[in-house]
Amino acid sequence: MNIVFLLFCAVLVVLGGIAFTLSRAKAARVRATGTTMHAQPDQYAWFAVLVTAGPALLVSALGAFVLLLMGADIPTFYLLAASLVIALIGLVMGLNQVRSDFHARRAIEGVIRKLLAAAAMISILTTLGILLSIISEALRFFQMHSFWDFVTGTTWNPGASFLSAAGRGDEGGSAAQFGSIPLFAGTFMITLIAMLVAIPFGLGAAIYMVEFAPLRIRKAAKPVIEVLAGIPTVVYGVFAALTVAPLVVDIAGLFGLDASYSNALAPGLVMGIMIIPFISSLSDDVINSVPNSLREGALALGITKAEMVRNVVVPAAAPGIISASLLAVSRALGETMIVVMAAGMRPNLTANPLEDMTTVTVSIVAALTGDQEFESAQTLSAFALGLVLFIVTLTLNVVSVFMIRRFREKYRVNNL
Amino acid sequence: MSQSFEEISAQLKKRHRRSARMKWMTMGALILSAAFLVVFISDMVVRGWPAFQQAQIQVEVSYDEQSQKLPLAAVDEDVRPLISRGFFRPLPRKMENNPALMGTTQTQWVIADSRVDQYLKGNEDRLRPADKETLQALVEEGRAELKFNTTFFTTGDSKMPELAGIASAAIGTVMTMLVTMAVCFPIGVMTAVYLEEFAPDNKLTQLIEININNLAAVPSILFGLLGLAIYISFFGVPRSSPLVGGLTLALMTLPVIIISTRAALRSVPDSIRHAAFGVGCSRWQVVRDHVLPVSLPGILTGSIIGLAQAMGETAPLIIVGMVAFIPDASISITNASTVMPAQIFTWASEPNSAFAEKTAGGILVLLAVLIFLNALAVWLRNKFERRW
Numbered sequence: 001m002n003i004v005f006l007l008f009c010a011v012l013v014v015l016g017g018i019a020f021t022l023s024r025a026k027a028a029r030v031r032a033t034g035t036t037m038h039a040q041p042d043q044y045a046w047f048a049v050l051v052t053a054g055p056a057l058l059v060s061a062l063g064a065f066v067l068l069l070m071g072a073d074i075p076t077f078y079l080l081a082a083s084l085v086i087a088l089i090g091l092v093m094g095l096n097q098v099r100s101d102f103h104a105r106r107a108i109e110g111v112i113r114k115l116l117a118a119a120a121m122i123s124i125l126t127t128l129g130i131l132l133s134i135i136s137e138a139l140r141f142f143q144m145h146s147f148w149d150f151v152t153g154t155t156w157n158p159g160a161s162f163l164s165a166a167g168r169g170d171e172g173g174s175a176a177q178f179g180s181i182p183l184f185a186g187t188f189m190i191t192l193i194a195m196l197v198a199i200p201f202g203l204g205a206a207i208y209m210v211e212f213a214p215l216r217i218r219k220a221a222k223p224v225i226e227v228l229a230g231i232p233t234v235v236y237g238v239f240a241a242l243t244v245a246p247l248v249v250d251i252a253g254l255f256g257l258d259a260s261y262s263n264a265l266a267p268g269l270v271m272g273i274m275i276i277p278f279i280s281s282l283s284d285d286v287i288n289s290v291p292n293s294l295r296e297g298a299l300a301l302g303i304t305k306a307e308m309v310r311n312v313v314v315p316a317a318a319p320g321i322i323s324a325s326l327l328a329v330s331r332a333l334g335e336t337m338i339v340v341m342a343a344g345m346r347p348n349l350t351a352n353p354l355e356d357m358t359t360v361t362v363s364i365v366a367a368l369t370g371d372q373e374f375e376s377a378q379t380l381s382a383f384a385l386g387l388v389l390f391i392v393t394l395t396l397n398v399v400s401v402f403m404i405r406r407f408r409e410k411y412r413v414n415n416l
Numbered sequence: 417m418s419q420s421f422e423e424i425s426a427q428l429k430k431r432h433r434r435s436a437r438m439k440w441m442t443m444g445a446l447i448l449s450a451a452f453l454v455v456f457i458s459d460m461v462v463r464g465w466p467a468f469q470q471a472q473i474q475v476e477v478s479y480d481e482q483s484q485k486l487p488l489a490a491v492d493e494d495v496r497p498l499i500s501r502g503f504f505r506p507l508p509r510k511m512e513n514n515p516a517l518m519g520t521t522q523t524q525w526v527i528a529d530s531r532v533d534q535y536l537k538g539n540e541d542r543l544r545p546a547d548k549e550t551l552q553a554l555v556e557e558g559r560a561e562l563k564f565n566t567t568f569f570t571t572g573d574s575k576m577p578e579l580a581g582i583a584s585a586a587i588g589t590v591m592t593m594l595v596t597m598a599v600c601f602p603i604g605v606m607t608a609v610y611l612e613e614f615a616p617d618n619k620l621t622q623l624i625e626i627n628i629n630n631l632a633a634v635p636s637i638l639f640g641l642l643g644l645a646i647y648i649s650f651f652g653v654p655r656s657s658p659l660v661g662g663l664t665l666a667l668m669t670l671p672v673i674i675i676s677t678r679a680a681l682r683s684v685p686d687s688i689r690h691a692a693f694g695v696g697c698s699r700w701q702v703v704r705d706h707v708l709p710v711s712l713p714g715i716l717t718g719s720i721i722g723l724a725q726a727m728g729e730t731a732p733l734i735i736v737g738m739v740a741f742i743p744d745a746s747i748s749i750t751n752a753s754t755v756m757p758a759q760i761f762t763w764a765s766e767p768n769s770a771f772a773e774k775t776a777g778g779i780l781v782l783l784a785v786l787i788f789l790n791a792l793a794v795w796l797r798n799k800f801e802r803r804w
Binding site for chain 2: 105327398
């Protein structure tokens with residue numbers, strides 16, 4: 001298989017080389033007779049290479065795709081041979097096109113343009129892929145368990161679902177329950193804690209850097225914050241689990257409170273720290289783009305700098321700051337590693353951040369890393385949770401884009 | 417309305433105090449954020465530094481018939497429990513491969529058991545009293561000491577902490593990143609070139625733009641779900657392989673590269689394009705010969721930052737199964753493999769406390785690589801950035 005494939009590639013390269021030299025020589029010959037041509041000999045040569053190799057590659061790729069997906073029974077050898085025949089036809093056609101009235105450059109340009117557009121379509125395909133994969137699996141999940149129970153149920157107990165997957169659903173034991181409310185409660189609790197840390201600190205740091213800090217400090221602080229933003233989340237997770245969680249337990253112990261080692265506070269705090277640079281750099285950009293005329297006008301009325309910040313700059317930048325905060329919320333909701341390592345595994349509906357709580361992302365990971373087969377309700381429940389997560393974060397992003405656009409239009413800022 | 421001068425100046429003082437308070441408070445926010453970075457890094461260094469050291473013991477190893485059959489017999493009975501089981505296991509094969517060893521006795525430094533290692537580092541005390549005495553005697557003779565831990569950088573994962581290393585995860589990371597960059601660098605740059613230089617301003621283009629911005633904000637774990645459902649279940653790409661991990665990360669990194677490449681292309685002034693058009697270049701010739709070379713440093717900077725981001729990502733890789741136990745690295749993109757962040761995750765969930773220092777040691781290695789990459793990106797930007 002591999003040797004045949006290599007041989008195919010080699011033959012194709014040789015054919016391309018032949019196409020290049022022949023058509024180039026032919027174009028040079030035509031030009032030597034004194035005829036004016038629409039393109040350079042090299043461009044005719046490259047066009048010939050394109051029509052030789054392009055369709056052949058396309059056919060073989062398409063064939064391989066059909067072979068893999070549909071399981072159609074086309075022998076590899078025949079497929080590659082057919083591609084080579086197409087390459088030969090292309091070679092002849094390419095040579096035929098070396099005429100003085102043919103716009104070889106324009107033709108190449110058209111092919112390149114289509115290639116680039118095809119590359120751009122991949123991002124759309126990605127989104128479609130995410131949507132399709134999540135929705136189709138989530139629908140299969142909702143066929144097994146009712147959507148209503150999923151949205152309103154308060155017990156998340158997927159553990160028993162392997163029994164029904166094995167056809168022993170009614171052999172006693174508790175039935176699997178998929179009520180997602182405790183998961184969302186945990187997610188929102190941890191997100192809330194994270195935002196209580198990230199928004200004041202991030203916004204404070206941004207205000208200081210734009211309004212008060214001398215240039216020297218601003219230049220020194222920016223890289224530090226960038227380093228903070230570049231730390232992988234698994235590292236934050238280790239920090240939350242090994243350092244912060246025991247610390248929270250000790251401190252809670254000082255006040256006579258009983259905290260779990262996988263409490264919700266530790267991942268919340270560390271996630272907040274993780275998001276500080278995100279909020280601070282976004283708000284920094286926004287506050288920076290508030291026009292200076294507003295500041296000067298305010299100061300000219302005799303108010304102090306703090307009053308200016310509070311009454312002029314922050315209200316003017318508010319849409320941008322809210323947009324940054326919404327993006328931060330969306331990140332916190334989807335953050336996985338910190339909560340997988342530091343938050344609990346037990347779905348727990350509580351308002352006490354010192355207890356262990358679990359989140360949507362933890363449940364997704366737990367459902368997909370077990371020994372369950374792909375068809376089981378537990379595995380499919382991950383996709384249902386993923387669907388909700390996707391919808392929530394997408395909504396937050398869209399609202400945030402809308403807010404920043406309003407800010408941009410109001411102050412005619414272009415760089416946001 | 418009438419306020420006396422004293423009242424007004426007292427009020428003014430209060431207002432200025434309030435202003436100063438705001439300055440200090442916002443400054444405090446910045447300082448606390450920076451202080452956190454210091455606390456965090458020092459915490460990791462203190463935890464991870466011991467991982468770069470490894471207890472070794474000098475013993476006399478006798479290579480004979482008996483140790484061929486029973487490797488444990490190769491060393492004295494009293495030091496036997498102090499030595500890593502990982503030393504004994506390959507002994508018979510070593511003798512088979514090297515017959516000249518047969519019948520000789522050699523004095524050599526061998527890796528100690530992880531309990532010895534932890535004891536010498538002053539962490540825990542799980543050695544038996546008799547073993548502890550033997551160890552003390554060895555330490556006094558200078559025959560047991562902490563040396564630089566080369567094992568950590570040359571082996572893969574192991575259930576024995578003294579033999580666990582980061583090498584196979586590092587190779588897995590390299591293979592995965594090769595796949596990621598091979599896929600997302602060309603596609604990302606091509607997309608950006610299309611959107612900036614070729615695309616007509618129509619609904620489809622706007623849709624692509626909105627879509628890219630949204631993709632950049634989609635939680636990374638959802639890319640894992642995509643990888644699982646599309647690549648593994650649908651296309652049958654082997655699970656846990658760098659191929660599926662790299663393809664998943666490529667989709668996640670794509671928006672980063674597109675956005676930074678577009679910014680780099682946009683910063684090229686139009687006068688360059690106009691001049692090139694003016695001498696008769698076609699659009700593609702303008703892009704290939706003028707715009708791309710000028711914006712290359714910006715594109716590379718953005719790609720390196722995207723690469724660093726992908727290198728630290730764990731969540732989608734867990735979903736596609738790249739948290740496998742990999743003792744031996746294989747340089748292949750279809751074999752099961754693990755990556756550095758996933759290795760850190762695996763070690764962090766090991767109950768044996770000797771793995772805690774491995775975790776932090778792995779983090780230090782990963783952070784060093786990431787900081788190097790980011791510094792490289794900043795250096796590139798500063799060296800080649802042109803202001804127009």
